[in-house]
Amino acid sequence: MHIPDGYLSPATCAVLYGGAAPFWYVSLRKIRRRLHTRVIPLLSVFSAFSFVIMMFNLPLPGGTTGHAVGMGVTTVVLGPWGSILAISVALTIQAFFFGDGGITALGANCFNMAIVGSLVTYVVYRSIAGRSPLTSRRRMFSAAIAAYVAINTAALFAAVEFGIQPLLFKDAMGAPLYAPYPLSVAIPAMMIGHLTFAGAAEAIITGGIVAYLQRSDASLLAPFSGMAAEGAVTDARTPILGRLWAGLAALMLLTPLGVLAVGTAWGEWSVKDFADAASRERIAAASQHRALPAGVPEGLHRLSSAWTAPFPDYAPQFIKSEPFGYMLSAMFGVGLILAVLWLGRKFLLRGGNTP
Amino acid sequence: MSQHGFLSGSIAAFTHALQHALESEELARSDGWLQRLNPRVKLVGLLALIVATAASRKLSVVLLIFAVALVMAMASRVQWKTLLTRVWLPVLGFTGVIAVPAIFLTPGEVFWRSPFGGVHVTHAGLRAAAMLVSRVETAATLSTLLILCTPWTHVLKALRSLHVPVEIVAILMMTHRYVYLLIETANEMFVARQSRMVGRLDAAAQRRVATRTGGVLLGKTVQLGEEVHLAMQARGFRGDVRLLDEFRMAARDYAALALLLGITAAALYVGH
Numbered sequence: 001m002h003i004p005d006g007y008l009s010p011a012t013c014a015v016l017y018g019g020a021a022p023f024w025y026v027s028l029r030k031i032r033r034r035l036h037t038r039v040i041p042l043l044s045v046f047s048a049f050s051f052v053i054m055m056f057n058l059p060l061p062g063g064t065t066g067h068a069v070g071m072g073v074t075t076v077v078l079g080p081w082g083s084i085l086a087i088s089v090a091l092t093i094q095a096f097f098f099g100d101g102g103i104t105a106l107g108a109n110c111f112n113m114a115i116v117g118s119l120v121t122y123v124v125y126r127s128i129a130g131r132s133p134l135t136s137r138r139r140m141f142s143a144a145i146a147a148y149v150a151i152n153t154a155a156l157f158a159a160v161e162f163g164i165q166p167l168l169f170k171d172a173m174g175a176p177l178y179a180p181y182p183l184s185v186a187i188p189a190m191m192i193g194h195l196t197f198a199g200a201a202e203a204i205i206t207g208g209i210v211a212y213l214q215r216s217d218a219s220l221l222a223p224f225s226g227m228a229a230e231g232a233v234t235d236a237r238t239p240i241l242g243r244l245w246a247g248l249a250a251l252m253l254l255t256p257l258g259v260l261a262v263g264t265a266w267g268e269w270s271v272k273d274f275a276d277a278a279s280r281e282r283i284a285a286a287s288q289h290r291a292l293p294a295g296v297p298e299g300l301h302r303l304s305s306a307w308t309a310p311f312p313d314y315a316p317q318f319i320k321s322e323p324f325g326y327m328l329s330a331m332f333g334v335g336l337i338l339a340v341l342w343l344g345r346k347f348l349l350r351g352g353n354t355p
Numbered sequence: 356m357s358q359h360g361f362l363s364g365s366i367a368a369f370t371h372a373l374q375h376a377l378e379s380e381e382l383a384r385s386d387g388w389l390q391r392l393n394p395r396v397k398l399v400g401l402l403a404l405i406v407a408t409a410a411s412r413k414l415s416v417v418l419l420i421f422a423v424a425l426v427m428a429m430a431s432r433v434q435w436k437t438l439l440t441r442v443w444l445p446v447l448g449f450t451g452v453i454a455v456p457a458i459f460l461t462p463g464e465v466f467w468r469s470p471f472g473g474v475h476v477t478h479a480g481l482r483a484a485a486m487l488v489s490r491v492e493t494a495a496t497l498s499t500l501l502i503l504c505t506p507w508t509h510v511l512k513a514l515r516s517l518h519v520p521v522e523i524v525a526i527l528m529m530t531h532r533y534v535y536l537l538i539e540t541a542n543e544m545f546v547a548r549q550s551r552m553v554g555r556l557d558a559a560a561q562r563r564v565a566t567r568t569g570g571v572l573l574g575k576t577v578q579l580g581e582e583v584h585l586a587m588q589a590r591g592f593r594g595d596v597r598l599l600d601e602f603r604m605a606a607r608d609y610a611a612l613a614l615l616l617g618i619t620a621a622a623l624y625v626g627h
Contacts, residue, residue: 176457
């Protein structure tokens, strides 16, 4: 999953560096607050540990061997923010000194494995483990399942990054400039290996090490288990997370900028657009002047009445101001997603209260 | 897999990493064009060329950058054999496997049609595969040149010129130091276990050995972190990081930087 240089376009690399940067910043701030002068030595040795654990040759069911990334065990012990930094540092050392993963693709690799991997591990681990005792088998299985889900989610992100390259970047003759396979090939090709071997390696090393720690030194599992006073439970109320909420709110307030966009997004035409002569001209211009069907396509006409959205065109009909309608729709949409996530977490944690 | 295969595999990986590091350090101390340059110039110049390689839309430009990399390798006394075994063959093996199916799968004008069945090679497929392989080979050659011709601690310190925060540079430098200690520790644990094995271990037992070793290594890591922290505090560490900047720019460095950035600018201009 270590993407080398040359597979992703510089634009994709830049976007993923940009996407990773706020997570690195927040992680460093949170870790510095928790660990004070311990930050540098502890993160250094844990990064070194992550690096070495990636070199372990692990026997897998079926007679083959595999390597783990180590995101599972690092997250369970260090928490998501510490793991983001430790895995990122390990990936940087790998890219610069061992040629494993590219330098331009370092942002992408850190985004997929360190950030997505650590956060997914943490959410799944805490959700399944609930408040089960530190030495319970449930906690060990939670860690293994979390690592399996996390490495596959990270692989899916990498596959999507590969798969969008031929859609976005082609030369004048239409030949792909970077990773050449579309999503329909990239996703199955990437996921088959990760759903089987790489996922198994990550789950085995994480579950195995957690089982060992449960017998030898369970206190190492305590800080991010949800059982201790410190850790992520209190972290969730820190000002930095508050700032992220403020950022989300600012983005919601900026949604009226969407009304500045002219016309309809390509491929989002309605029956009305096909019936109107001016709209038809705009659709043809946006589609390289390919001939449009004479009337409204039969399938579009039939399916358009199958479902009527409560907020058509992002603005409820009873609201006259379009920017305000956009903003209200954004708040409603984000609120709906957060409510589903909150309910899901509540449901899973309620299950976890009865070990 | 042989009964000791998983242990031998890990030991081989550790040994390879240590050998790789020793060879790189040795080459970085030898006398050559890149070795004589300021590490910041090498880092900025070679990274700029890697970005130009990634950004180019023309195969000819990528191949010209590859030629520049070869000239730099010759001027820096980097053996062809070293590049062949470390970069070109491994990259060709990995990227070639990914690129070859694209020759057949990429839609476009047919270049060659197999007389047996519906297999055909397209012009677009050939261009896509050639572009991918040459781009990855060139970028990997450039990044390997950076590492082979610069002591690793200098590369990390030079990251400050890219405005990487000083704390991160300090963490990278310490990680780099402790990676070798932990590799050595893990290696010793595996060798000790291997020397005590007289029978066959089934797959489940092998996995238990590997994960227990990982667990012990984690325990040792935590202990090491605490010891290092106490040692740093004993030396007066209060959380502020300072790095000595011993790099000085000479006229040769300015000339080399201008040359490398000039080639990058030309490649970016022509490549688009």
